[in-house]
Amino acid sequence: MAVEEPDNYDAVNSMNAFAANELRPQGHQVTVVVGDKPVKHHFEGLVAALKDADLLILFSRRRFLPKEQMETVRAHLNAGKPLLGIRTANHAFIPRPKDTVDAGLTIWPEFTHDVLGGENTGYETKGLPYTVSVIDGIKTPLLEGVNTANIRGYQSLYKVLPLAADATPILIGTAGAGASTPPQPVAWTRSYGANKARVFYTSLGAPEDMRIADVRRLLANAVKWTLEK
Template sequence: MTTTTTTILSIVASILSAGPPVDVPTPPTDDERPHVVFISGDEEYRSEESLPRFAALLGRDHDVRTTVLYSLDDEGRIDPEALSNIPGLEVLADADLVVMFTRFRTLPETQLEPIRRYVASGRPLVGFRTATHAFRYPDEDPRHAEMNEAWPRRVFGQRWITHHGNFGDGKAPLTRVVPDPEATHPILRGVGPFDAYSWLYHVEGGGDELAGDPTRLATGTTLKSYHEERHDRFPTSSPVAWTLENPTGSNLPGRVFFTTLGPPYDFRSADCRRMAVQGMLWAMGRENDIPKAGVEIDATDDWRLTNAGFGGYRKHQRPAVPATREP
C-alpha cells in the first residue's frame, strides 16, 4: 500500500471515529491509485456520516484515493436539505468508481451532466438505498420523465415504489437479511445473515421485477409491514442487494452493485459493512482482492452514526480542506 504521511493517517483515523462528518483527504492528481468518488445527498439516512467512513476505510485498507462530495448550503456547510447543490462533481471525469447515496435531488444541468457522462462511460457504479429515487425534477422540467423514474431503473435496476414502513423510529431491527445460500459471488464472502434496521424497500414481486439481468445476492424479510392487507401486491420479502453487468457501448455502467440497505444503524452490522465494501471492490474488478473469509472490517464502535430521521443531521459542519502529501 502507498505510504502516506502521519498527518494524513491521523486525519483518516479521525474520520473513522465518532467525530463530525468531514471529507477524506484527496492526494494530488499525480497519485496513480484508483480514484473513488462518493456522492452524499439525502435528508434522512445520514449518508453525510456513513460515506466518509467508507471512504476512509477504502483509502486505508484498499489502496485507493477518495473524494467525498456533499450537498452544501450557500455558506459551504453540509446541508442534506440543500437539494440543488452538490459542488465538485467535475471530479467524476477521472473517477474509477462512483458511489451514490442521494435522494430527490434537483441538481442544475452543470452538476447533473458529469453524472450522466460518467454513467454513459461504462465505468462502474455503486448505489445505496435512496439512489432508486436519486433525483426529483418538477413536472414542468424536461428532465422529469427520464431522471425521476426511467434513469434509476435503467442504471440501478429499479425505481422507488414503496417500503413496508418505519416502525420505532429506526431504533430496532425491522428486516432480516439472508444472503443467497446458493450464491458463490465474491461480494458475499464472509457475509452471514444479519438484522437490519432498514424498513424494507419493495423492489420485486406482486407484478414488479428488477430491470436488466440482475444477480440477486441477498433477500430481506420485513418483520412488520404497513401493507398487511396487500401482501399479494407487496410481498414481505424482497431483494436487498444485487449486481448488474452491462456490455461495453451500452451507455451504462459496466458493473453495478446496488443495495437498498443504508440507514445508519444498518452499519452496526459487520456483515452489512463487509457486503458494502466488497460490492465496491467487485465493481472495480478487484474481486481477487476479497479473501475467502471476507475483508477485515472496523469494530462497530467506529460506526456510531446519528440515527435516521428528517432534520436530524449535524448542523454547521463543513467538509475538511483536502490534505496534501508532505515532500
C-alpha cells in the same frame, strides 16, 4: 455523492466513516462530495471529482442537478465506469408530485429502472427489523467474508420489484409480523449501457445497518467487484 438531511439516513457521516475506515486503508483515493453546497441540489466539486474517478458511490435522494453535473454523471456511466448505489439512490433524481424543479436543474426519473435495474414503489414500515438472507444458489465474491446471519435491516424495507431481467439478486429481505410486503431483494448486480458499466445496489444503509461489520464488508466487496475489469 451524499446528501446530509434528516431523511437521508446520516449518509454523509456514514460515507466519511466508510471511506476512512474501509477504503483509504486499502489504498483507494476517495472524495466525498456533499450535496446542497453552495445551494440545494448543487454538488460543489462533483464535475472535477467525477471526471477522473473510477467509481461513483451514490447515497442521495431527490436531488435535481444542474445540467453540467447531471451530464457528468451520465458521461461516467456511458463510458462504462461503475456505480455503487446505497439505499436512497433508488430515488436519487426523482421528484415527488409536490416538488418544484427550478429552471436550470435536471431530473432523471428513469435512473432507478434503467440504471439500477429496480423500482421505487414505496416501503414497508412494519415487521422491523427485517431479516436478510442469501438467494438460494448464489455464489459470488461479493459475499466473501460476509456472515449474513449478522445482517438485519433496521429501517423500512424498500419495495423494489420487479427487477430488470439482467439483474442478479444476491440478498433478500423479509419483514416480520404485521408486514404486508412480500420479500424484496436488498442487494443485486447488473450492467448498464453499451459499455457494460458494472452496477451494484443495496437498499441497506440506515445508520443501524452501517454499524454492522458485515454490511460494511459487503460494501467493501462491492467496491472491489465494481472496479474489476
